[in-house]
Amino acid sequence: MFEFDVAATDGAARAGTLMLPHGTVHTPAFMPVGTQASVKTVSRDELLGVGAEIVLANTYHLYLRPGHELVEELGGLHGFMNWPLPVLTDSGGFQVFSLAASRRVTDEGVVFQSHIDGSRHLFTPERVMEIERALGADVIMAFDECPPGRSTRAMAVEAHERTLAWLERCRDRFLELQNAGGGPPQTLLPIVQGSGFTDLRRDAVRSVRGLGDWRGIAVLEAIEPELPASWPRYLMGVGYPDDLLEAIRRGMDLFDCVAPTRNGRNGTAWVEGEGQVNAKAARFQRDERPLDPLCDCYTCRTYSRAYLRHLVVAGEHLVLRLLSLHNLRFLVRLAEQARAQIQAGTFAGWSEDWLARYRGGRAREEENRR
């Protein structure tokens, strides 16, 4: 089951619903990242509490630890994490290229060394489909080659062609596994790699469309030409609040990023009208207000800036979670707000105002630091 309906549009921005086996995702939606089957520092119920309707998990990490067979044995990611709502797994393509201790790419696949213990492994498109099937997410991503950010045209063309060939192999293996029966209902989505070449990306979208009856697509650039309106568009790795609004304006529907929890663990938080703030800021020392007076998260409902600052200064673990929780709620809520504005037909003006306040706050914050 994978049904996407666009309920309203406002300019290029879209408000939709995506029905998946474990529930409905209201788009635009921010998807928290649970790299190792755990959104860092946050419990299952806290994740439900921030309004997350879907979480990501990472194939590369879970294949290495605890192993996809073990996860399957324990009820797939839903059973293992005790997470009742939809899950999406990435394909490990990005991690093999960014995290593994070493890697060698051939047309067959990628041989890589684990970043944990240096052990050698082979990811082929077929193998990745088997792993993602065992993990059991509602939505699984095709295995792609992830070229470096700044590639020559020749490199981009090569990665593009290999990703297409791998997509065909993913599709075939996925259909085989599905037809064999017995597994959970899943949907495979293709990925269109970025590269700086608009014409290549246009070709990639066309080629992908020719390879199957897809239900959605993941992209690395918010301005993908020729994306069918009926597909949900998943912009990978975004984002920060301003990038999120920008991408929504351009018609993107789904987003993921580790920034909320990573920033939280680094002691920074997003605050509406103030930008990204450091919770250790001296100006918080006597501040009895919530971290973000406009926020409805647990942290903002419970603690003062003065207390949060104390926890950071005193090195208390608790604050890593409190800031992560706030940042997660901040992005999930920003997407919720965007959705309401799209439905009301007021998205453009609202998002401009919001960004001006956010960026103005950020500029003042930078000024304060000088």
Add this chain to the structure above:
Amino acid sequence: MFEFDVAATDGAARAGTLMLPHGTVHTPAFMPVGTQASVKTVSRDELLGVGAEIVLANTYHLYLRPGHELVEELGGLHGFMNWPLPVLTDSGGFQVFSLAASRRVTDEGVVFQSHIDGSRHLFTPERVMEIERALGADVIMAFDECPPGRSTRAMAVEAHERTLAWLERCRDRFLELQNAGGGPPQTLLPIVQGSGFTDLRRDAVRSVRGLGDWRGIAVLEAIEPELPASWPRYLMGVGYPDDLLEAIRRGMDLFDCVAPTRNGRNGTAWVEGEGQVNAKAARFQRDERPLDPLCDCYTCRTYSRAYLRHLVVAGEHLVLRLLSLHNLRFLVRLAEQARAQIQAGTFAGWSEDWLARYRGGRAREEENRR
């Protein structure tokens, strides 16, 4: 307000209620330790959720960081932590002797160097009363000299006499501050130092009684002679589950210890009938049961041993909290169970059975490790 009623006894064990300005504590009670105004890894609502009716905070730490004046300005510990129930502060005596970078004791007080930045400070009985008054706990402890665990008789006598002299000064300054008005209602409790000499401890209890109209007492040994039955008896630094039951059997009422959260952060958990277990144990790898099938804590209601083990192995922060929460609930609940058994007049048999199962589990666990 400080009213203690013994509702039932069973042998020397007692079930009581202690009424304090911020609420009632049902004894025997385990008090979680919030060293820096935060029980490590645990939120306010989680602490309420484990059934804690009172928390401890540390005068030494909070004096150094963020400073007691700041805490007072932000509403005392109750306001600062947003904690609605009773709080008890220790006097910093133990930390000055165990944590400070250096210290020099005179009859006047203790000059010590901060373990954080090496800055020099003076704690006198009067000063500590002022600090504890600013922190605003319901119950505050007198400033005592903490002699090394194995003292000669001469050293024990010296520490005993100094602690008595300091207790008088604490009492006088506390009464002055209280009579000046304006602060929160608080109760000052004396401490009887341990040392290995029963006759000295008996003398200490007698001398303490002669120094004022106390409402309770803190001790470092569970077998204190001549403790008035009408005083709640706070056994400092206990404990572990078996020590807790042992001390309840000997008539102790209140307990505190960092073990639940410290063990949790070290990856170990108490399990009824199994003893103290390592959450990384290989036997947990495929175990879909809760950590402790008899426990009602959030961790045990939500996650499997297999998932908890994965989080430990993968180095996920979340598990430090999940194990801390479980261990806190374990001790709080053990005290609750002891109370019910005392009220039913079945404490002796129940606690023997409980300890036999717990210690049997521990023996098997040690056997497994060989």
